[in-house]
Amino acid sequence: MSVTPEAPVSVPIADLENDDLLGAFPEGRRLVGTRCADCGQTMIGDRVVCSACVSRDVSRVPLPATGVLYSFTRLHLKGEAVRAVGYVDLDDNVRTLADLREDSIPLRPDVPVELGFDGDDWFFTPATGA
Incomplete structure (x- = not known):
């Protein structure tokens, strides 16, 4: 006995074309x-x-190169320096988890941030004048 489905079977669609951001x-x-x-x-x-x-x-x-830091934490990893990561709300209503770097301006929620690069790595840092 053969059973025919009443509705077509849906197939999952991978939503990302590639992983390169x-x-x-x-x-x-x-x-x-x-x-x-x-x-x-x-x-x-x-x-x-x-x-x-x-x-x-x-x-x-x-995507915009600027946004606002929503939330962050500092990870203390064995044998490595402290790594800051956090959620950044970009200026077009996109939120992303990102590595963070801080220099003279300390990290805090609601601080304006800007995109930076170190080779192929990307991160956000407090914007100049924040």
Whole structure:
């Protein structure tokens, strides 16, 4: 006896095109984002579908290089220096977990931050004049 499903079986769709979050844009080197043409949602990463409405009408965009530190912590790792990580709210309503660096301006929630690079590594640091 053969059973035929009443509805088509859905197939999972991987939403990320690749794992590389850095890209070259006319504005310079930036984090890669995706914007949905149907619902307007902006997401981090090069996606093939919108994570909000599952539309495939998405395009690759540069994310802002500035934002605000939402929250952070310092990790104390055995044999290594202290590593700061935190959530950054970018200026286009995208939140990302990122490495943080601090110089003369201490980290604190709500401090303006800007994107920085060290080779292929990226991080956020308090903005000058914050």
